[in-house]
Amino acid sequence: MLYYMHSNLYLIGGLIMSASTKDRATLAAFIAWIVVYFACRWVLDHTSLPDWARIVIALSPIVPFVVFLLLVIASVRSMDELHRRVHLEALAFAFPASVVVLMVLGLLQLVIPFNQQRFNFRDAWPILWLLYLGGVSFTWRRYS
Amino acid sequence: MKSRLRVLRAERTWSQAELAERLNVSRQTINALETERYEPSLGLAFKIAKLFALKVEEIFQPDE
Numbered sequence: 001m002l003y004y005m006h007s008n009l010y011l012i013g014g015l016i017m018s019a020s021t022k023d024r025a026t027l028a029a030f031i032a033w034i035v036v037y038f039a040c041r042w043v044l045d046h047t048s049l050p051d052w053a054r055i056v057i058a059l060s061p062i063v064p065f066v067v068f069l070l071l072v073i074a075s076v077r078s079m080d081e082l083h084r085r086v087h088l089e090a091l092a093f094a095f096p097a098s099v100v101v102l103m104v105l106g107l108l109q110l111v112i113p114f115n116q117q118r119f120n121f122r123d124a125w126p127i128l129w130l131l132y133l134g135g136v137s138f139t140w141r142r143y144s
Numbered sequence: 145m146k147s148r149l150r151v152l153r154a155e156r157t158w159s160q161a162e163l164a165e166r167l168n169v170s171r172q173t174i175n176a177l178e179t180e181r182y183e184p185s186l187g188l189a190f191k192i193a194k195l196f197a198l199k200v201e202e203i204f205q206p207d208e
Contacts, residue, residue: 082173143176
């Protein structure tokens with residue numbers, strides 16, 4: 001159970017500190033992504049810069065996020081076969097489930113125009129993570 | 145798949161953690177193998193067989 005909880009939390013940024021240097025690096029990359037993302041939002045909202053600079057700033061959170069993803073992938077690769085299988089099955093659930101969620105939102109938008117201030121498709125990404133974590137949790141339960 | 149892993153481990157008085165360490169897998173994997181909730185890869189099955197000096201089919205049997 002504890003391992004399962006750790007596994008879940010680890011994937012959203014390694015919120016539980018462990019002795020592993022790799023885990024700390026993953027947590028650092030996750031925190032860096034959050035910091036850069038909010039800094040970038042603040043700069044875009046409160047400054048007037050040329051378009052090229054705004055594009056560079058808008059894309060800047062990609063760098064720490066890609067580092068975070070690469071560290072997560074490295075971590076999954078270093079797991080043993082059962083844990084790799086759990087994550088693979090979670091992805092096999094999360095990907096089609098994400099497609100369904102996005103399709104439902106897209107179809108609803110045809111008849112119910114979303115208030116862009118209150119909901120935007122870019123706000124849907126936490127749902128994708130939740131589906132993945134739900135997949136990990138469901139699959140892990142099958143094997144433990 | 146039927147597994148004799150728990151019996152073989154108990155005969156050697158190894159804990160799940162000890163067996164996991166010898167096989168370089170997690171304790172959860174050993175538990176899943178013993179409770180027959182997970183079928184090992186061919187590589188892991190051979191590794192287990194080598195560790196216990198048995199044939200793979202002497203440890204793992206297909207369900208009837």
